Amino acid sequence: MRPNIHPSARVDEARLWDRHEQMAAIGGFVNEQGHRGVNRAAFSAEDIGARRLLIGWAKARGWAISSDPIGNIFVRRPGRDPDAAPVLTGSHMDSQPRGGRFDGIYGVLAGLEALEAMDDAGVETERPIDLVAWSNEEGGRYQPGTMGSNTFVGGYDFEKMLATRDGDGIELREALAETMSAMKDFAGDLQDRPFNFPIAACVEAHIEQGPRLEADNRTIGVVTGIQGIRWYLTKVFGRTDHAGTTPLRQRKDAVQATLRVIQGFNELMHDPDDVLRFTVARMFVRPNAPSSVANEVEFTVDFRHPDIAVLKERGDKLPGLAAELAAPCTVEMNEMMNMAPTVFPDELINTVEAATRNLGHPYMHLPSGAFHDAGYIAKVAPTTMIFIPCKRGVSHNEAEDATPADCAAGAQVLADTLVALANR
Ligand SMILES: [Zn+2]
Incomplete structure (x- = not known):
């Protein structure tokens, strides 16, 4: 064990940005004002395209890929104790019909970057770390939203979700079956995961979707809960x-x-x-x-x-x-x-804050104004979030924007936080 190495040192800003660009091309379009938006509905061809990219990057690292029955993807970076409950990180890859290039996908790509940085730094952890891409957070095509995470924790009934239909009358059962079979092809060996497996801790990175970090010139939001x-x-x-x-x-x-x-x-x-x-x-x-x-x-x-x-x-x-x-x-x-509001546990908030201070990034505490998958996982495991600024606080809009440096800073904080939690 080399406990003094922080994986944040190996977070690669250019690699992380390039992955955003590749993801933004899937369902990408340019609006009337010249802003580059994304339309990536859950279980659509575009969603399947995003899953293919993510699975390809995970395979290149030799990490095991698994999925639960509603198509939530889990990528495992092993720990020394294969039986220990994993630390979870990730967000969602679907978007609003006129969504931006960062909402959701940032948390998945920052998580992937954190895991790759751990590999590159030769960091081992006690617990495994699972990167998750939750299905259908936005609820644009199939309602309700936060379907993947809330079904995972038992808040929504899986059979009821399967029977929901999109605007064209296509049953989710059918769209999900297509998505699952494509994932099996991409992964080669796609393992089954049950709903609600034990989780040691969960950290979701996300753009703020509000103006406070930018207005206060802070790079990192240490998120205290969800209103x-x-x-x-x-x-x-x-x-x-x-x-x-x-x-x-x-x-x-x-x-x-x-x-x-x-x-x-x-x-x-x-x-x-x-x-x-x-x-x-x-x-x-x-x-x-x-x-x-x-x-x-x-x-x-x-x-x-x-x-x-x-x-x-x-x-x-x-x-x-x-x-x-x-x-x-x-x-x-x-x-x-x-x-009711979600209040994140002090222990996790303090871990994020310590990682942020150690890296010297300016930060502030703030609650999340929007709902997130993390709010549902918080019902079954200690959970928190890390925010990075987004331009003028604009989100759910093609004009949504973030800088490569801020994206990398969030991934650094995430990487060091995950290692601290996975060695607990
Ligand atoms: Zn989101």
Whole structure:
């Protein structure tokens, strides 16, 4: 054992960047503004193309390749103890229909780079390290998203997932069978893995998909957790009347009531630290005619925060406040989703932070605003994430961008973190 060698020293920025370019060519297109996007739907020909590339790179290193029943790919770099639970790293390779070149694929390629750097540095670990590419994170073609990781941990029923259909009516069962048979061809020897095998620890690298690292000039985001969400469908009921004849005092105007309700919500949700996320983004007005007072407004409320206490306290106040402010109109508020925040364990956060400090990269702690596969794996194993900046925080967009140096810095932190965890 040569414990003093850090594999980060062998992270190869050019190799990592070249792999992004090769992946970006699969499903790649150029939009109206000249930005290079990616359209790589889960279990499509493009997804299969990405799997072929990844499996080819893994084979070139002589690493064993396996897959569970939903097509999650695992590439194993062996440890000294073949029976020890592995440390897991990776993300997803599918994209939104108009996605970018980094969301998801960065975490897979940074993980691959970390493993290659370990080989190149001659680093051995006690535990094996498995690189994972989770199936269908984005949910663009088959819903729900985070299908691979949440089915892996038992959150989604596998048989139900198989029966889902895409917009063309193609059953997932069929698209998955095609994907699996292609993978068997590429891998030669594709081993079977069960769902939910024991995992010692999991680290997912990802672009931030938000503007905070860039704004603060930090290279690395030490991710503390994933914020929770409460999502409501709100309906305000009034009465439709003639806009020309009905005195305002006699109206039950659903649009005016909605304005009062949203204004009240804004005051309740005010956060001087700007951590809280509150959004009203979809609205229907009925009858939606210029000369008729509205009798109904339907709107969505999307409320997110990393602290469960804030989510509970303020979220619970919304229905009562709405009823009070909407009078004389009435309100019906239904909670459609309530997901608690994920809090990553201190031990893993500290390991990432130590690796980052050791490398001298400027960093900050932050919660993830978006959902990730890591949020589901966190239910069964100690898990954390590493963020790198993305240009202006833009993601799920062809303009998504990151620099070769930041990509390499994240892979360095990941490599040293994985070795520390795999020797524990
Ligand atoms: Zn992603």
